[in-house]
Amino acid sequence: xxxxxxxxxxxxxxxxxxxxxxxxxxxxxxxxxxxxxxxxxxxxxxxxxxxxxxxxxxxxxxxxxxxxxxxxxxxxxxxxxxxxxxxxxxxxxxxxxxxxxxxxxxxxxxxxxxxxxxxxxxxxxxxxxxxxxxxxxxxxxxxxxxxxxxxxxxxxxxxxxxxxxxxxxxxxxxxxxxxxxxxxxxxxxxxxxxxxxxxxxxxxxxxxxxxxxxxxxxxxxxxxxxxxxxxxxxxxxxxxxxxxxxxxxxxxxxxxxxxxxxxxxxxxxxxxxxxxxxxxxxxxxxxxxxxxxxxxxxxxxxxxxxxxxxxxxxxxxxxxxxxxxxxxxxxxxxxxxxxxxxxxxxxxxxxxxxxxxxxxxxxxxxxxxxxxxxxxxxxxxxxxxxx
Numbered sequence: 512x513x514x515x516x517x518x519x520x521x522x523x524x525x526x527x528x529x530x531x532x533x534x535x536x537x538x539x540x541x542x543x544x545x546x547x548x549x550x551x552x553x554x555x556x557x558x559x560x561x562x563x564x565x566x567x568x569x570x571x572x573x574x575x576x577x578x579x580x581x582x583x584x585x586x587x588x589x590x591x592x593x594x595x596x597x598x599x600x601x602x603x604x605x606x607x608x609x610x611x612x613x614x615x616x617x618x619x620x621x622x623x624x625x626x627x628x629x630x631x632x633x634x635x636x637x638x639x640x641x642x643x644x645x646x647x648x649x650x651x652x653x654x655x656x657x658x659x660x661x662x663x664x665x666x667x668x669x670x671x672x673x674x675x676x677x678x679x680x681x682x683x684x685x686x687x688x689x690x691x692x693x694x695x696x697x698x699x700x701x702x703x704x705x706x707x708x709x710x711x712x713x714x715x716x717x718x719x720x721x722x723x724x725x726x727x728x729x730x731x732x733x734x735x736x737x738x739x740x741x742x743x744x745x746x747x748x749x750x751x752x753x754x755x756x757x758x759x760x761x762x763x764x765x766x767x768x769x770x771x772x773x774x775x776x777x778x779x780x781x782x783x784x785x786x787x788x789x790x791x792x793x794x795x796x797x798x799x800x801x802x803x804x805x806x807x808x809x810x811x812x813x814x815x816x817x818x819x820x821x822x823x824x825x826x827x828x829x830x831x832x833x834x835x836x837x838x839x840x841x842x843x844x845x846x847x848x849x850x851x852x853x854x855x856x857x858x859x860x861x862x863x864x865x866x867x868x869x870x871x872x873x874x875x876x877x878x879x880x881x882x883x884x885x886x887x888x889x890x891x892x893x894x895x896x897x898x
Contacts, residue, residue, distance in 0.1 A: 535662020545752030805843025
């Protein structure tokens with residue numbers, strides 16, 4: 512019952528936040544246009560993937576230790592924060608150096624330079640802390656407050672012809688403020704000092720344990736996010752903008768599923784220990800239920816894709832309409848596969864997850880590289896779902 516109550520709270524705040532986010536995003540799309548959206552979207556994807564590269568598999572390892580009682584929360588917290596603070600600063604500096612050296616126009620360079628700061632802020636994510644303490648409904652409220660604030664800024668300050676990178680700048684400022692406030696609150700709540708050099712010894716042991724999950728996270732994120740940068744590189748800014756628009760609306764429509772997945776992980780670990788004879792059946796039922804709902808949502812969106820995209824993005828984004836139901840279906844498939852991954856991790860079969868994912872990434876990249884120039888953004892959307 513506690514799980515259902517917390518999930519209900521998460522869904523409520525996600526629903527409220529996503530409603531406001533969709534309205535704000537639709538307005539931002541109209542103010543920026545496909546080309547500018549494609550540029551900032553590519554930077555955001557690069558920063559997000561950079562965060563995963565700097566995660567080193569530590570989120571799931573930390574959650575597993577805290578949930579199973581094999582490590583104290585007050586020891587894991589400073590180890591995680593100290594390591595990520597330093598790694599984020601180093602990565603951001605290397606990003607800025609690379610952007611300075613590469614040839615590009617001044618506007619594009621400014622947008623990519625903002626990506627360095629955005630990467631550092633993302634690296635300091637605190638989602639694992641709320642997942643480990645089974646308070647994802649609280650993190651849902653925090654994240655949705657940020658999304659609502661971003662959307663309100665779009666609605667209040669944006670005008671047609673808005674400068675490239677404006678959407679990223681708003682996200683950077685508000686995410687940084689919220690991240691700083693949350694870590695300040697966590698430090699007061701736990702009554703510990705978050706940044707401690709001596710805690711890096713524990714961080715090193717967590718790094719060794721997290722290697723298989725690091726490999727898996729890199730592969731899985733590459734699998735799910737390669738479509739946008741490849742559309743941007745192989746087609747045009749405009750095509751990349753269409754893909755990003757459909758992908759952003761798809762993410763907004765399914766975000767509550769992410770919280771279902773994150774909240775399930777500690778529960779799956781408990782199932783593996785407390786009811787091993789029912790473990791496989793429970794996993795299969797959850798996966799089947801997610802896929803069935805995803806199929807129903809796909810059918811509904813397929814018949815309403817044009818009016819929905821006309822309402823949300825306007826005429827400039829009608830070409831993105833056929834992508835929307837496919838990308839939404841891909842989100843449901845991703846959550847279903849995520850539940851299976853949780854089951855592998857609960858059995859401490861971490862490398863099995865990485866071995867399942869790596870061949871699909873290699874094959875999927877080759878197919879994207881071959882089919883996107885032939886069939887455009889629709890190929891990227893269908894491959895996203897299929898992979």
